[in-house]
Amino acid sequence: MLSIKNWLNNYFGFTKRELNGLLFLMAVLLLVTVLPYFYHSYFVKPVFQSTNDQLAIQKLVLVNKQQPNFYQKMQDEVEDAAIKYPTTLFKFDPNTITLAEWQKLGLSAKQAQSIINYRNKGGKFYKPQDLQKMYTISAEKYEVLQPYITIQSTGFAQKFEKNVYPDQKPYVKKELAIIEINGADTLQLDEIKGVGSAFARRIANYRNKLGGFYKKEQLLEVYGLDSLKYAEIKDQIKIDISNIKKININTAEFDDLKNHPYLKFKQINAIIQYRKQHGKFNSVDDLKKVLILTPQIIQNLTPYLFFQ
Numbered sequence: 595m596l597s598i599k600n601w602l603n604n605y606f607g608f609t610k611r612e613l614n615g616l617l618f619l620m621a622v623l624l625l626v627t628v629l630p631y632f633y634h635s636y637f638v639k640p641v642f643q644s645t646n647d648q649l650a651i652q653k654l655v656l657v658n659k660q661q662p663n664f665y666q667k668m669q670d671e672v673e674d675a676a677i678k679y680p681t682t683l684f685k686f687d688p689n690t691i692t693l694a695e696w697q698k699l700g701l702s703a704k705q706a707q708s709i710i711n712y713r714n715k716g717g718k719f720y721k722p723q724d725l726q727k728m729y730t731i732s733a734e735k736y737e738v739l740q741p742y743i744t745i746q747s748t749g750f751a752q753k754f755e756k757n758v759y760p761d762q763k764p765y766v767k768k769e770l771a772i773i774e775i776n777g778a779d780t781l782q783l784d785e786i787k788g789v790g791s792a793f794a795r796r797i798a799n800y801r802n803k804l805g806g807f808y809k810k811e812q813l814l815e816v817y818g819l820d821s822l823k824y825a826e827i828k829d830q831i832k833i834d835i836s837n838i839k840k841i842n843i844n845t846a847e848f849d850d851l852k853n854h855p856y857l858k859f860k861q862i863n864a865i866i867q868y869r870k871q872h873g874k875f876n877s878v879d880d881l882k883k884v885l886i887l888t889p890q891i892i893q894n895l896t897p898y899l900f901f902q
Contacts, residue, residue, distance in 0.1 A: 685744045688719040699739060705730035719745060770830050775813075776806040776837035788826040793819060803853050806838035808897040815855070835897070843881075843899045844874040856894045861886050875901055 681700035688709070696706035708730045719725060722743040726736050771785050775797065783794035793816070800816045801807060810828050813819055841850060843865070851862045864886045875881060878899075881892050 681738075683738070683742055685742050687744055687746060688725055689713065689745065699742075700735065701730070721745065773831055774834050774837075775831050776801065776834055786827050786830045788823060788830075793823070800855070803855050805840065805854075805898050806835070807833050808835050808838060809833065838897060840898055840900045842902050844869065844902060854895075854898070856891060856898075861891065877901060 680698075682698045684698075686695060686699065693703075693706045693710055696709060697703060701709075709728055712728065722740055722745065725731055725739070725743065726733075731739075770787060773782055773786050775783065778798075780791070780794040780798050783789055783797055784791050786794075789797070796816050796818065797813065804812070807813070810831060810833060811824075813827075813831075814821065814824055841854075848862055848866065851857055851865070852859065861884075864884050865881075868884045869875065872883075878892060878896055881887055881895075882889075
């Protein structure tokens with residue numbers, strides 16, 4: 595303690611009275627800080643909740659989240675149950691009676707108004723048992739009212755009447771259409787089962803670039819049309835080779851050949867240059883003299899060429 599006094603006196607220059615006052619204030623602050631800890635540790639007994647109490651609290655919190663108005667409804671039911679309302683029983687239609695008539699049947703104003711609100715939102719009572727769905731109607735109250743419930747069949751009961759349909763003809767499987775693909779437009783190609791509008795456009799575009807198909811297997815060259823799709827549609831198509839548009843190889847220019855899928859630009863130029871240097875092509879054998887043309891290319895091109 596003396597060392598603290600000496601330190602404070604040396605660095606801050608307090609008088610003896612000021613120094614004693616400062617030490618007293620520090621002691622009070624220390625006591626105020628530590629006292630609550632000792633009080634709670636030695637004088638306050640902790641409150642323990644049993645497992646059942648904790649589960650009950652969790653259920654109440656969950657109900658409050660899922661049904662925010664649950665406790666208000668419960669309070670209304672308790673208040674309504676505590677009050678006995680005069681009852682006058684008479685035959686009634688729950689879809690048409692007024693608020694005052696519900697009250698005559700023994701319901702409170704709140705209970706009657708909840709049913710009116712249900713009807714105003716489009717709710718309907720189609721059979722007497724539907725009244726049990728209203729939480730404002732207790733099981734005991736329903737037993738009292740049930741003999742007096744009369745629901746008009748017009749409009750409401752029709753919902754539950756069994757619809758009568760005329761006898762349907764047995765399903766007859768349609769025969770698959772056989773489409774000639776060199777003369778068909780996209781709508782006719784779409785009739786092929788498994789083709790669809792996208793493939794119909796692709797087939798038509800590729801056919802126009804070729805000049806027509808001379809064998810079914812050429813469909814495998816259409817973008818996206820794989821062997822599975824080909825196997826699905828091959829029996830629904832036929833080919834008329836007379837519809838193929840042929841090219842006169844001796845008069846064709848670059849623009850006439852540039853879009854053909856079987857020729858590249860270098861091959862087209864080679865054909866035109868050979869023709870300028872050596873004259874007309876008389877047959878397929880003359881095409882073999884154009885070195886850049888492979889036997890496979892010549893075989894693919896032959897159905898689309900004529901020599902004149």
